[in-house]
Every structure is written in C-alpha cells, then in structure tokens.
Amino acid sequence: MVSVVSETVRYTYRLRPGRQAEGALLAEWGRCRWLWNEAVHQQRAGRRPTFGKLSKLLTEARGRNAWLRDGSQVAQQQTLRTYATALKHSFTVKGRGRPKVKRKKDALPSLEYTTRGFRLKDGRLCLPGRVTVPVVWSRDLPSDPTSVRVYRDSLGHWYASFVVRRHLAVTPDADLPGIGVDWGVKTTATTTIPVFDLPHLGHRKRCAAELAKVQRRMARRHRPKGHAFSQGYLDAKRQAARITKKAARQNTHDARVWAKKVTHHHALIAVEDFTPRFLSKTRMARKAADAAIGACKRELVERGTRAGRKVVLVPPAYTTMTCSACGERANHRLGLGVRIFECTACGHTACRDRNAARTILATAERRRASADDVRHLIASFRDGGSNAVRAGNPGPDPRGKPPGSIRGNR
Numbered sequence: 001m002v003s004v005v006s007e008t009v010r011y012t013y014r015l016r017p018g019r020q021a022e023g024a025l026l027a028e029w030g031r032c033r034w035l036w037n038e039a040v041h042q043q044r045a046g047r048r049p050t051f052g053k054l055s056k057l058l059t060e061a062r063g064r065n066a067w068l069r070d071g072s073q074v075a076q077q078q079t080l081r082t083y084a085t086a087l088k089h090s091f092t093v094k095g096r097g098r099p100k101v102k103r104k105k106d107a108l109p110s111l112e113y114t115t116r117g118f119r120l121k122d123g124r125l126c127l128p129g130r131v132t133v134p135v136v137w138s139r140d141l142p143s144d145p146t147s148v149r150v151y152r153d154s155l156g157h158w159y160a161s162f163v164v165r166r167h168l169a170v171t172p173d174a175d176l177p178g179i180g181v182d183w184g185v186k187t188t189a190t191t192t193i194p195v196f197d198l199p200h201l202g203h204r205k206r207c208a209a210e211l212a213k214v215q216r217r218m219a220r221r222h223r224p225k226g227h228a229f230s231q232g233y234l235d236a237k238r239q240a241a242r243i244t245k246k247a248a249r250q251n252t253h254d255a256r257v258w259a260k261k262v263t264h265h266h267a268l269i270a271v272e273d274f275t276p277r278f279l280s281k282t283r284m285a286r287k288a289a290d291a292a293i294g295a296c297k298r299e300l301v302e303r304g305t306r307a308g309r310k311v312v313l314v315p316p317a318y319t320t321m322t323c324s325a326c327g328e329r330a331n332h333r334l335g336l337g338v339r340i341f342e343c344t345a346c347g348h349t350a351c352r353d354r355n356a357a358r359t360i361l362a363t364a365e366r367r368r369a370s371a372d373d374v375r376h377l378i379a380s381f382r383d384g385g386s387n388a389v390r391a392g393n394p395g396p397d398p399r400g401k402p403p404g405s406i407r408g409n410r
Contacts, residue, residue, distance in 0.1 A: 006167050007306070014136040015125065015150070015158035022158070024131045025150065029109035031071040032079040035061070037101050039083045051084035072128035074117030082112065110151040118148050125150075125160055135160060142166035154241050174309070178268030180361030181300065182319070182353050183276070185284050188291045189258070190353035192361050196265075198258045203250040204290040207243050214240045251292040252299075259299040269304045270364035271297060272356070273313040312364040323348055324358035 017025060035058065042049045042057070049057075058076060062069050068076075086099045119126045125133045125148070133150075145162035152158050180192045189198035214236050221233040229237075262269065274297065279288035304311040321330040323343035334341070334352065341355040342348075350358075 006165055008163060008165055010161050010163055011139070011141055011145075012159055012161045013138060015160050016134045016136065017158055021131050021133050024129055025111065025127075025133075025152075025158070026109060028071050028075055028111055028129070030104075031068055032075055032111060033102050033104070033107060034068075035076055035079055036083055036099075039080060040099055040101050043087060043098065049084070049087070051081055054080040054084060070129075072113070072117055074113050074128065075111045078112040078114065108152055108154065110149065112147065112149045114147050115145075120145075133158070133160075153245075155238060155245065168306070174265055174267040176266050178270065178361055178365065179262060179266040180270040180357040180359070180364070181262075182272050182357040182360060183274045183293045183297065184353050185279075185287050185291055187353060188293060188296060190351075190357050191262070192354070192357045194354075196258075196262055198254070198296065200287075200291055201250075201254060202290055203247040203254075204244075204286075207247045211240060211243045214243065247290075248292075251290075252295055255292065255296040255299040256303075258296070259303045262300060263303045263307045263309055266309065268310045268312070268361075268364060269300065270312045270314055270361045271300060272316050272319065272360055274316050314360045314363050319356045319359045319363075320352060322359045324350065324355045324362060327362075 038057070038061075039049055039054055042054075047053075055077065058073075058080060062073070062076075083099055090098045113127065117128060120135075123135060123137060125135050127133070127150070141162060141164055143164045143166060145164050147163045149161040150158065151161070176193075178192075179196060182190045184190055186200060187197060188200050191197055217236040218233060218240065221230055221236060223229060223233070274293065276288055276291075276293040279285055282288075301311055301313070318329060320334055320341070321332075322328070323330075323341070323346065325348035326343065326346040328343055328345040330344070339352050341350055341352045348355075
C-alpha cells in the first residue's frame with residue numbers, strides 16, 4: 001500500500017548571470033554582509049540582538065544611508081533573520097559557535113528572498129533592482145516556490161535554491177525486515193547482508209595525481225605576502241577547486257544511490273552512530289576523508305526518515321567486541337590488524353565488520369525503538385531492555401527528572 005504525503009524540499013538550479021547582473025548581486029551581497037557584521041558588533045558589545053531589535057536598527061540605518069536604501073529590503077531583512085536564528089541556536093545547541101564576522105575575501109555571496117522579493121517570468125529569475133538572471137531548468141518545479149536562496153560557490157558558479165512543497169509517494173512496504181550498518185575505512189559501509197555493502201571507491205585517490213600537479217603549479221606562481229595574486233595563480237587555484245569538487249560530487253552521488261537501495265528494501269535500519277572527526281588526527285586521515293563516512297551516514301539517515309523507515313542510531317561502544325551469535329563480550333579490545341572475530345564462548349567466527357553490523361542490528365531489535373533517529377543509551381544487548389529510550393515517549397529518568405526528547409529529525 002502506497003500513501004502520499006507532502007513535504008518541503010529544495011530544488012537547486014544553475015544560474016547564468018551576465019556581467020551587469022553579477023555586479024548587482026555582488027553589490028547586494030556587500031550591503032547584506034555589512035548588516036551581518038553590524039549585528040555581530042552589537043552582540044560583541046554586550047547586547048543580545050533579537051530579530052525585532054535588528055529590524056529597528058535596519059530601519060534607522062536605511063534612513064541614514066542612501067547606499068543601503070538602494071538595495072532590497074527583503075534580502076536585508078532575511079540576512080538579519082538568518083543571523084538571529086544562528087545566534088539563538090548558538091545559545092541552545094551545545095558546541096555551536098557564535099556567528100562571526102564575514103570578511104570579503106573569505107565569505108561566499110548568499111542572498112535570500114521571500115515571495116515578495118522575486119518572481120519567475122519566461123524562465124528567468126527576476127530580483128529587485130531590475131536584475132534578471134537566466135535559469136538552467138534541468139527539471140520542472142513541482143509547485144510555486146515560497147522562497148529562493150541565490151549563492152555562489154568556490155568555483156564562481158551561481159545557483160538558485162527554491163523552497164517548494166511537493167507530494168512524495170512513500171516507499172512501498174519493505175521486503176526485508178532489517179539491516180545493520182557498520183562504518184569503516186577499507187569498506188565504507190559493511191552491512192549484515194553482503195549485497196548491500198558500500199565499497200571504498202577512492203574518488204579522491206584517483207584525482208590525487210592531477211590535484212598534486214595543479215598544486216605544484218600554484219606553488220610556483222605564488223607571490224610573496226603583500227603582492228596581488230597573478231592571473232595564472234588564480235587559474236590554478238580554480239582548477240584545484242574544480243578537481244576537489246568533482247571528487248566530492250562523486251562521493252555524494254554514490255552515497256545517494258546506495259542509501260536509496262538500502263532504504264527501499266528494509267523496514268528497520270540500524271546505523272552505527274559513528275563520528276569520523278577523530279580520524280583526521282590519525283594516519284588514516286586521507287583515506288577516511290576519501291571514504292566520506294559522514295556524507296554517507298547523513299544521506300542514509302535522511303532518506304530513511306523521509307521514506308518512513310525506522311532509523312536507529314546505535315553507539316559504537318563494544319560493538320566490535322560483542323559476539324553477534326551469543327552476545328558474549330570479549331575481555332580485551334581487538335586491534336585494527338585483527339580482521340576476524342572469534343568468540344571464546346560459543347566459537348562463532350565471522351568477519352570483524354560483519355559481526356559488528358549484526359551486533360548493531362541485534363541491539364536495535366532488542367531495544368525495540370519506536371521512532372526514527374533514536375540514540376540508545378547502552379550498546380550491549382546483553383543487558384535488559386529497561387534502559388531503552390523511545391523518541392517522543394521516553395521512559396522515566398532514574399534521577400527523577402521529567403522525560404524529554406532525545407533527538408529530533410532534521
């Protein structure tokens with residue numbers, strides 16, 4: 001049975017602005033960047049600016065400065081709204097830094113418009129100030145957009161990201177009950193079923209020789225500090241960015257195809273809640289970056305949640321040391337050189353990563369999580385299910401605190 005739901009998504013298209021249109025966009029970005037930096041200075045001065053206070057400051061600034069009135073008030077208001085949201089999240093989300101000053105040489109242009117600030121006419125994007133930009137329509141919009149974000153990437157390409165509502169058919173009933181996913185470097189994703197494994201494809205490694213050649217060209221053309229960069233240096237820098245972005249797009253494409261395949265066939269997806277950030281400080285940093293574990297995990301969680309599957313995030317603690325057959329935990333940690341797991345209790349022998357994937361799946365099934373994106377408190381499924389946490393309806397806290405949400409879906 002297939003049900004139809006509605007969701008809010010982004011559709012991104014390439015823009016082809018002319019010289020005058022690009023100059024107008026950069027001028028508008030300069031005004032918005034100035035407002036962002038002024039808001040940062042307000043916060044550093046001891047004031048905690050809200051969107052209401054920033055809106056009043058914007059009205060006063062536009063009254064004093066004629067060059068600010070030449071720009072779009074919609075884009076300027078959206079810039080301050082984005083700043084207020086980022087500042088609010090910095091106080092509520094642990095580990096998130098405060099908004100910083102955007103420097104001209106570092107920050108990439110980004111403008112946002114609501115429905116009263118843009119329109120589509122004859123396949124072109126019409127912005128305030130009589131700015132008309134051709135759009136490369138690679139696909140049709142499912143509905144009228146409610147907002148658009150115009151931005152430029154590191155290669156100098158302009159894009160328009162439209163926010164639209166679309167009707168999405170939920171993935172049909174799965175033909176397999178569940179799957180466990182264990183992340184690694186040699187094999188990016190090892191699952192309980194070998195057919196659904198994601199091998200390490202090494203897109204960045206294939207581009208390494210070409211990238212090193214371009215980087216040597218950059219080093220030869222680099223000028224001392226205080227001198228303007230030559231055109232040859234900028235061309236080599238742009239070429240290096242193009243090579244890097246090509247490998248990143250290939251990783252993203254492979255992750256999406258693999259996540260779609262896994263989501264389509266399984267009702268329960270148990271994912272190792274692995275954070276690959278620490279690998280950047282080890283000898284495996286280059287290969288870990290090439291594997292793009294974070295991008296694969298993000299695609300799998302988002303696609304599974306969007307398709308209505310049960311996605312469970314299981315902590316990686318003791319998953320390698322626990323036998324997937326009997327649940328017995330080893331007395332010592334397994335070194336990275338040991339690729340075969342051998343259980344001393346029942347004699348079960350299996351691939352190290354395959355055993356961890358089966359342990360992750362068994363943990364998710366034993367906890368019987370009832371919602372998407374649940375972080376379990378205990379990884380070992382040898383203990384009882386009394387400590388299981390259910391998203392949206394958690395059990396009582398042993399410390400007497402009222403139950404709260406664990407982690408919301410993005």
